[in-house]
Amino acid sequence: MRLRAMTLAAVAMLVFGACSSTPAATTKPSAAATAAATAAGGAPAGQLNFTRLSDYPTCFHPICFQTGNQFLAFQLLFNGLVKRDQAEKIIGSLAEKWDVSADATTYTFHLDMHAVWHDGKPVTAEDVVYTVTEGQKNAQAYKDNGTYPITAWLNTKTVEAVDANTVKFTLSAPSAVFLDQITDPAYMIMPKHVLSGQTADQLKTGDFGTGKKVVGSGPYKLVSYAPDQVIEFAANTDYFKGSPKIAKIFYRLKVSPDTAAAQLQSGELGMVLDLKPSDFDVLAKAKGIKVLQTPGLGQESIQFLTTQPQVSDARVRQAIYYAFDRKTLLATVFKGAGRLLWIDAGFDPNDPKLDKYDFNQAKAKDLLAAAAKDGKYDATKPIRIIYSTEEPGWPEIAAALDSDLKKAGIVHEMIPLDGAAWEAKLGTKDWDATVQCCGSPGLGPFKAIGLFPGGTKYDNKEMNDLFTKVGTTGDAAARTAIYGQIGQILNQNVPYNWLWAVAHTDAYTDKLTPQIYPNARESFAQVEQWTLNP
């Protein structure tokens, strides 16, 4: 039920790959692809059974988009205006090209003329206008559903259909990250002719939302959906970017993580995304299976509730950072499947001004002694560290942390909780620190303005001002510089002890030629190009 690393990609790109976010980028999806596929391959063939180990909520409309797993189904069925390629660069989806005004307040999208819905009707600018205005109208329902926020739609002042294939967005404030935001599946374009007139509740609980009758524009059509069992998709041979080459895709739901590797070996599954890292050893030896570790965008961390007296002083948080030998833990238990962090994964780690918090228990003791001397820390009172026993890898992190803190003589208490109890606990004040994971909370102005402290409640005026400034700074180099400043503040105050950026382990039959994205669940973005040999 978690949105791991949802939009971090956007930011990583902003920070490092400033060149790629040049406005007015134009991408021409190869119309020739259609012809080529038809000429070369004929009808699509084969069947791919895949899974990603997590839950899938009963929903096929963005109004109830809650978990990353829906991304996979949404990408098969729908299109947004833009999407990402495997290098995380923004490319066209329904829009074949777009223009951005110099002040980054007006975005004009030119839709692909060949785009059609699964029922044969053309995709038009009116569908885009409908999607945006419905989203704005249903903003409250989105919130009440616990749905991923549609900030980009809410920041849109006006959206108008210039002609059948051109749609113009005028934003309420300049935004350099609008395109990044709308690559999220919450921004998929919905068919006006099917859904027009339905209330928020009907969208969610009606035939569309519950998967009984879904009309999309994506490379696959929904055939059937058995909750908690399987979603069946069939190739949309009329797909405007070219017919997919794999005839059928089955998304197996609720697969036990314990048997996923066995199902790959038995041939019942052809692809599993986000396996346990430890499965790598087993599958590397299996015949006919490719297994790879891809640097990902999620990250593990220790998050502090910085308003708690025991951890309000930055020196205490630094001390725990120093006391924890995360490097050895990553290298041994997690088989090196990740990149060590000392700043949030989206920031430039090579800034020489950043402290790397290498393992140093003596320094940890000094810092705590100093904090105690100033009355900012009570060495006899335990630091309460909570964690969920249901999150993969957390029990191991907790065990190692426990052991290291004991060695450093830091009085603490590890509190294991089940998933729901842990999340409920986060809303209380009965904890000082927690094992935490997943998406970057602080990066990208669209997520950061007024939002960064998140669960840490870390409040720093200088940093908040910088976040406000970066959101309206159009110049990429200037933005990078501001992010550098923010990074230094975070690195010194460590509201999180960032541990490492997680590499995800994925495996598939060697007959398949997939594209595995850094964010595994984005992998279907160009699924029509995948091939599966018989």
Next chain:
Amino acid sequence: MGTYVARRILISIPVLFGITILAFGALSLAPGDPLTSRMDPELLSRMTAEEIASARHALGLDQSAPVRYLLWLGGLLRGDFGYSVVNQRLVVDELSARLPPTLLLMTTALLVGVFLGVAFGILAAIRQYSWLDYALTAFSTSFIAIPGFVVGLVMIYLFGAALKILPTTGMFTLGKGNSLDDLAAHMVMPVSLLAVGLSAQLTRYTRAAMLEVLSADYVTTARSKGLRSRIVLLRHAFRNALIPIVTVIGLTLPDLVAGAVITESLFGWPGMGQMAVKAASSRDPALLMGVIIVVASAVLISNLVVDVLYGVADPRVRLGARARA
């Protein structure tokens, strides 16, 4: 007999209420609610207090536990099982989708398990202290002794991953239609795992009960009267040994409906067990209560059946004559 059964059914109704109150109460004591359990914690931590309150209100979570219970009960009496917040579906749809696979799996396993268990138990008792007795005891106790999930995992890796002779997951092969032999192949491993576990318990109980009866005076008397030993066994001994056997079967009946959680999750069987665990761990009140109502009703009925069977097994237990000053 008729009045007895009617009275038992009437008594069951307050028990059912008691169960729902107990379950609802326990669930509302557990930390967390469907909102926190299904939302991304980072998103949750960014929501303002008003936004959270509004979301709670939309889900009906802002009322007190007794009010929510009464609302749920009111709905139930009108035949409305409510709406699963987490699965975003009607509870009645969820239950009707989950019950048949569980009944299929568990009934098959129960039949196989009872047959094996009773047969092994009788054999072991008749040939007490023979090699057969030791072999059967060793077989049954070793399956009692090894945790089921270990056996299940080893089976999956052996027959699924290594030998590739049996499917490991679900009820049907994806994309192959729903044929009966495909279903049978998918049932082999989960049914074996459950049946062997069940028969292991039953073997021991049947053996113990049979030995008890075999050493009893009236069997000895019957034997000494020259009745052939097979008839002695069937007529006298087995009939009396039925009481503990019926008890054990009665104890396993709740699982028939509730499903075997571990087996279902190992073999991806789309039954009640998996859903029940999800309902409990995500604190989905309507779904959890739906499961509990179904399981509890089934169990109460099976208890009644077991009690009636006691009477059949041992005529000295007179159902109607129970109330004694």
Next chain:
Amino acid sequence: MTTGDPAWASSQVVQEHDTLFRLALRRFVRHRLAIIGVAILAAIAALAVLAPFLTPFSAEDLDLLSIRLPPSSTHPLGTDPLGFDVWSRVLFGARTSLVVGFGAVAISLMIGTLLGVTAGFYGGWIDQVIGRLTDTILSLPALLLVIVFVSIVGPSLQSVIVVIALLTWPGIARLVRGQYLALRESEFVTAVRVVGVTDGAIIFRHLLPNILGPLSVAATFYTAQAILLEAALSFLGLGVKPPTPSWGNMVNQAQNAATLQLLPWTWVPPALAIASIVLAINFIGDGLRDALDPRSNVRRG
């Protein structure tokens, strides 16, 4: 251990009691498997008690620099994926398993026998009330109870014991009630009642010995069951939490495909340990049943 014959003089009863006890003991000692069971259980108990002297490593300190090591002279049973010494954890885990097994069953036997006896003997409304109580517990799907209960009190050794006791007492109560239901209608009870023996005496002195056989089988079964349940709870993430060692959480590492296939030394020893203690307890149960069977006492005495 009386013979249940009310006509016997009290002096004779004492003497007879002694003789019968010795008879039972002799029969138990003759039961070869039961003696093997006692030996295994005693060995495990001894290892558990002496654990600190037999293990060079602490069971609760992990060493990340020596993980997944195969058995060697330093680590006789190797190390697990977190660098815990498996041998140390097997020995200290025995403590957990024994405490869970006997603790939970002691609680559930007390509750179950008391309620089962009362219900079965008195019948009527008492039976109804107790019957409804057992029904209520037995009608709630066990694992749902466990999940909800553990999330309220948090996963720990104590909560595992309490949860298992809560789950198992109704089974014992049912079994005892079923036995008493049959016994109280027997000619024998009518006979002792006629000579004016009180209910308490009938229940505990005359009838209880009669059900010790089935009860001891059940008790051993539930002890073994409790040890297995602890493992099952670990499977569901609700059991005893590391770093506290338990055989359940050790075997549970086999959930991981890599551990199952590549690191057998981490989970086979605790699995064998569970299997041997469960077997031992079952053998003892069999021996007890044969030794305590009161009807065979009467016949042979």
